[in-house]
Amino acid sequence: MYDSIADITALINEKESQQTLLRTRMEDDFDLFSMKDYVPKGPSGKVRKGYESYTSSAPRNFFDKVLDGLGKANMQIQIMMPDDADEEERRRASQGELFIFGALLAVDRNLVKRAEPPLREGLGFLTCLRGWCALRALVYLPKGQTDVHFDVQPWDALHCTWEMGRDGLLWAARKRRATKAQIMGEYAIKINGKEAEVIDFWDEDLNCVIVDNIFAKKPTPHKIGHVPVYIQAVGSMPTVQQKNYLTTIEHRGDSVWSSSRGLYEPQNKYISWVMDLAKKAVAGSLVYYSDDGQKSIESDPFESWTMVKAKYGTEKIEQVPVPGASPEMLAALSIIDKDIQQSSLPYPLAYGGTKEAMSGRALSVLADATRSIYNPRTEALARAYTWLCEELLSQYKVKGMKPVKLQGYKDDTYFSTKVKPSDIDPSWFVSVKVEPRMPRDEIEQIQTALMATGRRGDTQPLMSVQSARETYLDLRDPDAEGDKVMEEMGESMPPIMAANIAASLKRRGKDELAEQVAMLLRPQGAPVNGAPPSPVNSAVSPPLPPQLVELIVKALAQTGQGELAAAFLEALKVSAMPPQPVAAPNGQGGM
Numbered sequence: 001m002y003d004s005i006a007d008i009t010a011l012i013n014e015k016e017s018q019q020t021l022l023r024t025r026m027e028d029d030f031d032l033f034s035m036k037d038y039v040p041k042g043p044s045g046k047v048r049k050g051y052e053s054y055t056s057s058a059p060r061n062f063f064d065k066v067l068d069g070l071g072k073a074n075m076q077i078q079i080m081m082p083d084d085a086d087e088e089e090r091r092r093a094s095q096g097e098l099f100i101f102g103a104l105l106a107v108d109r110n111l112v113k114r115a116e117p118p119l120r121e122g123l124g125f126l127t128c129l130r131g132w133c134a135l136r137a138l139v140y141l142p143k144g145q146t147d148v149h150f151d152v153q154p155w156d157a158l159h160c161t162w163e164m165g166r167d168g169l170l171w172a173a174r175k176r177r178a179t180k181a182q183i184m185g186e187y188a189i190k191i192n193g194k195e196a197e198v199i200d201f202w203d204e205d206l207n208c209v210i211v212d213n214i215f216a217k218k219p220t221p222h223k224i225g226h227v228p229v230y231i232q233a234v235g236s237m238p239t240v241q242q243k244n245y246l247t248t249i250e251h252r253g254d255s256v257w258s259s260s261r262g263l264y265e266p267q268n269k270y271i272s273w274v275m276d277l278a279k280k281a282v283a284g285s286l287v288y289y290s291d292d293g294q295k296s297i298e299s300d301p302f303e304s305w306t307m308v309k310a311k312y313g314t315e316k317i318e319q320v321p322v323p324g325a326s327p328e329m330l331a332a333l334s335i336i337d338k339d340i341q342q343s344s345l346p347y348p349l350a351y352g353g354t355k356e357a358m359s360g361r362a363l364s365v366l367a368d369a370t371r372s373i374y375n376p377r378t379e380a381l382a383r384a385y386t387w388l389c390e391e392l393l394s395q396y397k398v399k400g401m402k403p404v405k406l407q408g409y410k411d412d413t414y415f416s417t418k419v420k421p422s423d424i425d426p427s428w429f430v431s432v433k434v435e436p437r438m439p440r441d442e443i444e445q446i447q448t449a450l451m452a453t454g455r456r457g458d459t460q461p462l463m464s465v466q467s468a469r470e471t472y473l474d475l476r477d478p479d480a481e482g483d484k485v486m487e488e489m490g491e492s493m494p495p496i497m498a499a500n501i502a503a504s505l506k507r508r509g510k511d512e513l514a515e516q517v518a519m520l521l522r523p524q525g526a527p528v529n530g531a532p533p534s535p536v537n538s539a540v541s542p543p544l545p546p547q548l549v550e551l552i553v554k555a556l557a558q559t560g561q562g563e564l565a566a567a568f569l570e571a572l573k574v575s576a577m578p579p580q581p582v583a584a585p586n587g588q589g590g591m
Contacts, residue, residue, distance in 0.1 A: 002171065002201070002203060002206075002219075003206065003208075003219045005210055005213060005214070005215065008173070008199070008201050008208070008210065009199075009210070009213075011161075011163075011171070011173075012161050012173050012175070012199065012201075015161035015162070015163065016161055018247070018249070019161065019249060019250075021249075021250035022249050022250040022252075022253070023158055024250075025250055025261075026129075026130050026131075026157070026158045026255075027158070028261065029129060029130070029131075029255045029257055029261060030129065032059040032060070032063075032257055032261060032264060033059065033060060033063055033129055034060075035055055035057060035059070035060050036055070037053060037055050038053050038054060038055045038265070038268035038269070038272065039053065040052070040053055040269070040272055051272065051276055052272050052275035052276045052279060053268075053272055054268050054271040054272045054275055055268055056264055056267055056268055056271070058264065058267075058340060058344075059257060059260075059264055062256060062257075062260075062344045062345065063128060063129070063256050063257075065345055066128055066256045066345070066373060066374065066377065067124060067125060067128050069370075069373075069374055069436055069437070070124045070127070070128065070374065070377050070378065070381065070436070071120070071121060071124060072436075072437050073374070073378050073381075073434050073435055073436045073437060074433075074434070074435045074437065075120070075381075075382075075385070075432065075433070075434050076431075076432070076433045076434075076435075077097065077100055077101070077385065077389060077430065077431075077432050078097065078430070078431050078432075079093040079094075079096050079097050079100075079428045079429065079430055079431075080429045080430075080431050081093050092423060092425060093425075093428065095417070095419060095423050096393065096423070096424060096425065096428055097410065098406065098408075098410060098415055098417050098419070099392075099393070099396070099406060099417075099419045099423070099424070100389050100392065100393070100430070101406075101408045101409065101410050101415075102406025102407055102408045102415075102417070102419075103139075103150045103392045103396075103406065104119070104388075104389075104408070105406075105407070105408035105409070106150045106406065107119050107150050107151075107152040108120075110149075110150065110151065110152075111152075111153075119135075119152060119154065120381070122154045123135060123154045123381065123384060124377070124381060126154055126156060126157065127234055127377050127380050127381060127384075128255065128256045128377060129255060129256075130156065130157045130158060130253065130255060131157075131233065131234045131235070131252075131253030131254045131255035131258065132157035132231065132232070132233055132234060132253040133157075133230065133231070133232045133233075133234065133380050133381075133383070133384045134154065134155035134156070134157045134160050134174075134229070134230065134231045134232075135152060135153060135154045135155055135229070135230050135384065135388065136152070136153050136155060136172075136174070136200075136202070136228060136229045136230075137151070137152045137228050137229075137230070137388055137391045137392060137395070138150075138151040138152070138228060138395070139151075139392060139395040139396050139399065139401070140399070140401075141401055141402070146402075147404070148396070148401050148402070148404040150392065152388065152392075155174045155229070155231075156174075157231070157253070159174055159175045159176060160172065160173065160174050160175075160231065161173050162229070162231050168226065168227065169204075169226070169227040169229055169231065170203065170204065170227070171201070171202060171203040171204075171227060172201075172202050172227055172229040172231060173199055173200065173201045173202070174199070174200045175197060175198070175199055176197075176198050176200075177195050177196070177197060177198070178195060178196065178198045178211075179194065179195045180193070180194055180195060180196075183196060183198065183211055183216070186216075187209065187211060187216035187217065189211055189214075189216050191211065191212050193212075196211055196212040197211075197212065198210070198211050198216075199211075202222070202227050202228065202229055203227060204225075204226055204227055205221055205222070206219040206220060206221060206222065207219070207220055207222045208220065223398075223399070224395060224398070225398070228391065228395070230384060230387045230388065230391075232380065232383060232384065233252040233253040233254075234253050234254045234255075234376050234377060234380040235252070235253065235254035235258070235376045235380075236376070237251065237252050237254075239252070254376050256344075256373075256377075257343075259343040260339070260340055260343035260344060263336050263339055263340050263343070264340075266332075266336060267333070267336045267337070267340070270329055270332060270333050270336070271333070273325070273329065274325055274329070274333075277322070277323060277324060277325055280322055280323065281322045284302055284319060285319070285320040286301075286317055286318065286319055286320065287317070287318045287319075287320060288310075288315070288317050289315055289316045289317070289318070290310075290311075290314070290315045291311075291314055291315070295310075295315070297317070344373070345370060345373055370436070371436060374436035375436070378434040378435065378436050379434070381434045382432045382433060382434040383432075385432040385434075386430055386431070386432040389430045389432065390428075390430050393424050393426070393428065393430070394426060396421060396424060397421050397424040397426055398426075399421075400421050401421060403418050403419060403420040403421075404418070404419055405417070405418045406418075406419060445473055446473070449468040449469070449471075449473055452468050453465050453468050465482070466478050466482065469481055469482075498517050498518065499518070501517050501552075502514040502515070502517040502518040505517060505552070513552050516552070517552060552565075553565045553569065
């Protein structure tokens with residue numbers, strides 16, 4: 001739609017003028033983050049030289065605390081399936097989730113190569129700082145390469161302009177400064193100066209790059225079908241127009257200081273005044289009354305013991321009264337401090353400033369006060385990742401690229417898989433949840449869950465285990481937790497224990513002991529060395545001699561597997577403790 005430099009730059013300049021107040025607010029917020037020094041000024045606005053200047057660290061501490069909480073929040077990404085989905089549909093959805101996790105890891109690796117933080121960290125930082133989420137996502141095969149490239153960049157909303165339509169973005173652009181070497185490496189263009197302005201412009205059909213007012217990339221169809229850019233304000237405020245139809249975009253987008261940014265400057269000013277008074281009090285000026293008014297004290301009488309001679313009745317020495325902080329100033333400081341605490345995380349509880357045990361009710365109140373700070377940011381991050389996951393799936397499917405090999409972690413388990421465009425279903429519904437970690441009384445919650453799921457005589461439990469996990473334990477994925485419980489129950493079965501113990505002994509080179517353990521709980525009639533089974537019941541073989549049991553347990557203990565040794569004894573129903581750990585060659589205990 002826009003294919004000339006003049007049209008594009010005029011469009012961007014017009015939007016920048018409409019966003020002047022928003023951009024000014026973002027720059028003021030950055031001053032809070034960077035702890036820009038407070039400059040004392042007089043009533044006329046002139047800088048007061050020689051006066052104390054105090055700059056509070058509270059805005060930066062608050063920012064770091066919220067950013068850390070956002071980074072620690074639990075993120076869960078799932079492709080949702082209906083209850084009646086068959087096994088094949090669920091298998092494909094599981095493969096799609098692996099594609100998402102692998103693509104996100106590839107994105108993080110690409111960002112780290114450019115000395116940038118991983119996507120979640122960088123996007124979380126901009127979300128807290130600017131109050132806006134912005135990112136651009138591309139999936140493509142670079143010319144001359146064989147690997148699909150996942151190129152996702154978080155954009156700084158301060159340098160973005162955009163126009164929203166009925167169905168989303170009509171266009172979006174980002175400005176940045178790039179060095180001569182960067183421009184040459186990216187666009188093979190040689191500029192005259194050391195750096196130049198670069199504009200990356202996207203509309204629904206075309207993409208172009210303007211460097212120093214020339215096309216580094218001419219308007220080219222991107223064949224995605226929409227603008228591959230996500231821009232969203234943090235918080236729940238929609239687009240609002242005043243009665244004169246002026247937009248209020250400068251009020252949209254909640255940075256972490258959205259309700260406190262106007263409190264830090266007066267706080268710095270009043271504390272600086274208090275510091276001025278303290279400085280004057282240290283000076284300790286004196287007045288020497290004498291007949292001719294010319295007498296003075298040659299040295300500091302407060303530095304050491306000093307004899308000051310004066311004529312009785314006619315000469316005297318008095319200290320100049322030191323001006324003190326007025327009650328009104330102290331009251332103002334108290335009000336400002338209270339407002340700052342109400343606009344941020346509760347101090348000192350949220351900063352680990354209390355050692356007193358807190359009741360479940362107190363923790364619940366603290367969690368609610370903390371959640372109101374985190375929720376706008378976690379919700380913004382969840383929406384951004386939802387868009388990103390669906391965008392990666394859609395672009396890979398639509399462009400019909402070659403199969404891609406991906407690796408990464410899902411539920412802390414490493415995977416490596418190959419995905420084809422035909423494996424992707426464009427109708428998948430991606431759900432992303434980001435839950436902040438709240439202070440809670442876990443012991444009380446566990447006890448409540450046990451009481452709710454326990455039987456009382458012949459009566460039914462008040463609640464199912466699944467519901468208790470969701471309601472009282474706040475588990476992200478109760479179904480997965482149920483699977484883990486069943487898995488652990490299976491591993492605790494004696495035959496499974498014996499098999500694991502045998503495999504562990506075999507890895508340690510104890511082949512003979514491994515074979516003895518394998519024989520221990522092998523059902524009678526089971527094949528041995530390929531021999532056919534005999535038609536007998538599954539009774540367990542006779543137990544091993546005590547000497548052999550002791551030898552096996554000692555071998556496990558020497559290799560640092562005390563828990564496995566205890567499990568082995570439990571499987572044999574042996575009421576004996578495993579032997580004491582034997583010191584390893586490096587001096588560390590075996591268990």
